Amino acid sequence: MQSIIPALAAKDIATSVRFYTDVLGFETSFTLPGDDGVLAHASLKRGDVEIMFGRLNPDEPHDQGELGKGVALYTTVADSEDIDGLFAHARKAGANVVQKPKDQFWGHRDWTVADSDGYLIVVSKVIAQVTEQEMQELAMAGSSAS
Secondary structure (H helix, E strand, O other), X not given: OOOOOOEEEEOOHHHHHHXXXXXXXXXXXXXXXXXXXXXXXXXXXXXXXXEXXXXXXXXXXXXXXXXXXXXEXXXXXXXXXXXXXXHHHHHHOOOEEEEEEEEOXXXXXXXXXXXXXXXXXXXXXXXXOXXXXXXXXXXXXXXXXX
């Protein structure tokens, strides 16, 4: 395998495109309207990250059920990016904030938003190099403090 590109079902692809471009800084690389003129597919890109959206098909069993449930896209940003500035932009753009910026024991600072279909997007940046042993010790210390 060379890459994994998430292909997410969306109730309204145009709404998804607006969210990922306006809130998270993706660019639209390709769209395809259906016979009815409504978007049936969209491909977006931000840096090396790609994501696709497709229309729900009511005749397909795999398209049934609650969208977004159990799906989180864990994204990382470059060392040069301002993780808190990105969060401020997302919040100002109206993102549904699930978790505010937080330093994690595994050496990342991250925050989480949900898109209109309930998919979670975790935006993360490495802020410290943590060894596996340190991570395990920090995780244990955190669980015993609870």
